[in-house]
Amino acid sequence: MPNRPHILVVDDEPQITRVLRTTLNAQGYEIRVANDGETALEIVKDFTPDLVITDLMMPNMNGIELCRQLRKGSRMPILVLSVRGEERNKIEALDSGADDYITKPFGTGELLARVRALLRRAPPGAAQQKSKIEVGDFRIDVDAHSVFVAEREVRLTPKEFDVLLYMAQHPRKVLTHRAILNAVWGSNSVEQNEYLRVFVGQLRKKLEPEAGSPRYILTEPWVGYRFEPGD
Numbered sequence: 001m002p003n004r005p006h007i008l009v010v011d012d013e014p015q016i017t018r019v020l021r022t023t024l025n026a027q028g029y030e031i032r033v034a035n036d037g038e039t040a041l042e043i044v045k046d047f048t049p050d051l052v053i054t055d056l057m058m059p060n061m062n063g064i065e066l067c068r069q070l071r072k073g074s075r076m077p078i079l080v081l082s083v084r085g086e087e088r089n090k091i092e093a094l095d096s097g098a099d100d101y102i103t104k105p106f107g108t109g110e111l112l113a114r115v116r117a118l119l120r121r122a123p124p125g126a127a128q129q130k131s132k133i134e135v136g137d138f139r140i141d142v143d144a145h146s147v148f149v150a151e152r153e154v155r156l157t158p159k160e161f162d163v164l165l166y167m168a169q170h171p172r173k174v175l176t177h178r179a180i181l182n183a184v185w186g187s188n189s190v191e192q193n194e195y196l197r198v199f200v201g202q203l204r205k206k207l208e209p210e211a212g213s214p215r216y217i218l219t220e221p222w223v224g225y226r227f228e229p230g231d
Helices: 014-026 037-047 063-071 087-095 108-120 158-168 177-184 193-207
Strands: 006-010 030-034 051-055 078-083 100-104 132-135 138-141 146-149 152-154 174-176 217-220 224-227
Touching: 006 014, 006 037, 014 030, 014 108, 030 037, 037 051, 037 063, 051 063, 051 108, 063 078, 063 087, 078 087, 078 108, 087 100, 087 193, 100 108, 132 158, 138 158, 158 177, 158 193, 158 224, 174 177, 177 193, 177 224, 193 217
Parallel strands: 006 030, 006 051, 051 078, 078 100
Antiparallel strands: 132 138, 138 146, 146 152, 174 224, 217 224
16 A cells, blocks of 8 residues: 555564554554664654654653654654553653553554544644634744744644644634643543643743743633733
8 A cells, every 4th residue: 555654663562562563554554663762763764654652661761761852853743652550651751742642451443543633633624724824923834834933933743733723723712621622632532631731831831932921821720721822
């Protein structure tokens, strides 16, 4: 099959990599496998994956450090595999550049749904969206996945970009947690408010001109967020 999406699976458990390789190959994806983060970084140089699926706990280089290394030069989506009880590690992985996580043991249907969502790389309705948005201090190029704030370029991960894009399409309006989660992650994630806390925190660090009270992404207590793009 030509132009098959490339997926790199990184896990030190042979049973997991075997299941993922079989499952994803059956869906038409081209798969490579690495047993640790260091090997994964070597594979990335030649394979150029469209998506990386990585475990957190691995020898030599763990999944969190792998996320950090990948984010230095790429915006490719990253899906983290984690075991139950690793809530702190999940948040650390998202802070380090991961776009989503799935908890072991996981069902095939949920895995494939998350893979499809990450590979789409754009929120629902993208075909009807403007390719460029200019509002207040912000210039957003949807096709290039680029963001300028007050003429300063800001590098965002794919999911950070998607969250900002959705907000920029609804400036100065109160957006509920549920609405943002549904638009960016899909209906299965509307109760996962920790997703938003992490990504809004990351966006604020990158977008705000200085520390202190947020200027662009304002919190509406118990409801959601409001995007104020500036004059």
